[in-house]
Amino acid sequence: MSDYEWTCPGCQRTFHRMFDNMRDWSGTFQIPDDTGTKTVNTLCDDCHREFIRE
Numbered sequence: 779m780s781d782y783e784w785t786c787p788g789c790q791r792t793f794h795r796m797f798d799n800m801r802d803w804s805g806t807f808q809i810p811d812d813t814g815t816k817t818v819n820t821l822c823d824d825c826h827r828e829f830i831r832e
Contacts, residue, residue: 787818788825801826 784802785827788809793800808815812815821829 782822786806786822786825787816788821791822793822794818 783792784795785792786802793802801823803821803823804819805821807818807821807826807829809818809821809825809829
């Protein structure tokens with residue numbers, strides 16, 4: 779993975795910073811996973827929107 783690509787830990791989609799018009803949100807987020815919750819430091823705009831609604 780290059781510096782221009784990143785994978786959202788929430789939805790597992792890979793984004794390309796130069797070509798995808800998707801904002802990444804930095805911070806500390808507790809998101810649900812198979813065993814309860816996990817802490818992540820970056821979310822895509824879609825996952826961040828879902829996180830804020832909860």
